[in-house]
Amino acid sequence: MEEKTVWESDFFGVATHITDIYFGDDDKFENEHMPRFEEITKRFTKIYGAKPSYFARAPGKVNLMGDYLIQNGYSVVRTCLEQDTILAFSLSDEPYIEINHILPTLYPPEKLSNDPTQKFKEDSHYINCILAGYKAALSDQNLDKLKGLKVLVTSNLSIDAGLGSSTSLIICSSLMTLFANNLLYKVRKGRLLESVLKYEKMIAEVEIENLDHILISSSKRGSALYMAPNEKPISIKIPSSLAFVVANSLTPTAKILTQGTHNNKRIVECRLAVCLLARELQISDKVSLKTFKELQNLLAYSLEDMLNLVELHLKKDSYKTKELEEMIGSPLIKCLTDIPYADLVVNSNHEFFLRQ
Numbered sequence: 001m002e003e004k005t006v007w008e009s010d011f012f013g014v015a016t017h018i019t020d021i022y023f024g025d026d027d028k029f030e031n032e033h034m035p036r037f038e039e040i041t042k043r044f045t046k047i048y049g050a051k052p053s054y055f056a057r058a059p060g061k062v063n064l065m066g067d068y069l070i071q072n073g074y075s076v077v078r079t080c081l082e083q084d085t086i087l088a089f090s091l092s093d094e095p096y097i098e099i100n101h102i103l104p105t106l107y108p109p110e111k112l113s114n115d116p117t118q119k120f121k122e123d124s125h126y127i128n129c130i131l132a133g134y135k136a137a138l139s140d141q142n143l144d145k146l147k148g149l150k151v152l153v154t155s156n157l158s159i160d161a162g163l164g165s166s167t168s169l170i171i172c173s174s175l176m177t178l179f180a181n182n183l184l185y186k187v188r189k190g191r192l193l194e195s196v197l198k199y200e201k202m203i204a205e206v207e208i209e210n211l212d213h214i215l216i217s218s219s220k221r222g223s224a225l226y227m228a229p230n231e232k233p234i235s236i237k238i239p240s241s242l243a244f245v246v247a248n249s250l251t252p253t254a255k256i257l258t259q260g261t262h263n264n265k266r267i268v269e270c271r272l273a274v275c276l277l278a279r280e281l282q283i284s285d286k287v288s289l290k291t292f293k294e295l296q297n298l299l300a301y302s303l304e305d306m307l308n309l310v311e312l313h314l315k316k317d318s319y320k321t322k323e324l325e326e327m328i329g330s331p332l333i334k335c336l337t338d339i340p341y342a343d344l345v346v347n348s349n350h351e352f353f354l355r356q
Helices: 026-048 125-138 165-180 189-203 211-218 262-280 292-299 303-313 321-328 342-348
Strands: 003-005 054-065 076-092 096-101 110-113 148-155 223-227 234-237
Touching: 026 076, 026 148, 054 165, 054 211, 076 165, 076 211, 096 125, 110 125, 125 148, 125 165, 125 189, 148 165, 165 189, 165 211, 189 211, 211 223, 262 292, 262 303, 262 321, 262 342, 292 303
Parallel strands: 096 148
Antiparallel strands: 003 234, 054 076, 076 148, 076 223, 096 110, 223 234
């Protein structure tokens, strides 16, 4: 497979036609992509009385290999989807951001100030995603006057399905804001993504990592990213003979309802497994171990050795909280202090599955 680094451009670019964005033959453009943009344009015109001037777009993402591997210090392979978030927008001299969604019964219209210091809303994650991107784009920018915006939001990404719908919307909003205020070629990718991560963490309902932001902003058509902790991601060309089918159970998992379970719980269980293994191997408490990779490096073990270690010391059945605390020798939260929502996970569960 051909490999190359992903940071080939310091700035985000502008496409002049949808053929620069989507992959497929003429039939797919005529029967799928063009009708979608025509419908977006029609709806925008009906709402605002004129066609949109521009479109901002950010794709969703999916893991091809590596759920929870990255949290344990190992590499993952991820790629972007053709499914995406699109913001149709026009500029205004009014100090407002008018936001409409193509599904207005689910997402009612909103009219916000264009002041980037405004507070997040308490009851609208969707609007907060747009605000997070807006704030991120304007962070540290001292502009005399900000443009107003008229926006129509649409997305064909499944919500609460692990496809990056929130991050896609945040990045899309940040790109729209940069373009609207003549900052697209003044704010570098790295700085914007750091700012996006900062503001997404303010509204996040689960632990946030920066790899999704790098992927969504840097992935190229027909490629995936090989991503390892603390290393520059590598773009890997996917052979044209391969096709990946991504299935969806159609059962959404709202993150705000599962903060103490699901994703956050699995991250906690992985850390508890490392703590328990370190205790079983009588590794000094002075050695700070957070991931399986750190434990593997300390022991100089192969991956096969690590599998054998897990099979030897971790049972498949559940561990009760009291049982784990006795085995580890301390309250569970003591080895989880740096994990977001760890206290909620510990308080919401009475058993943990360290080996799955």
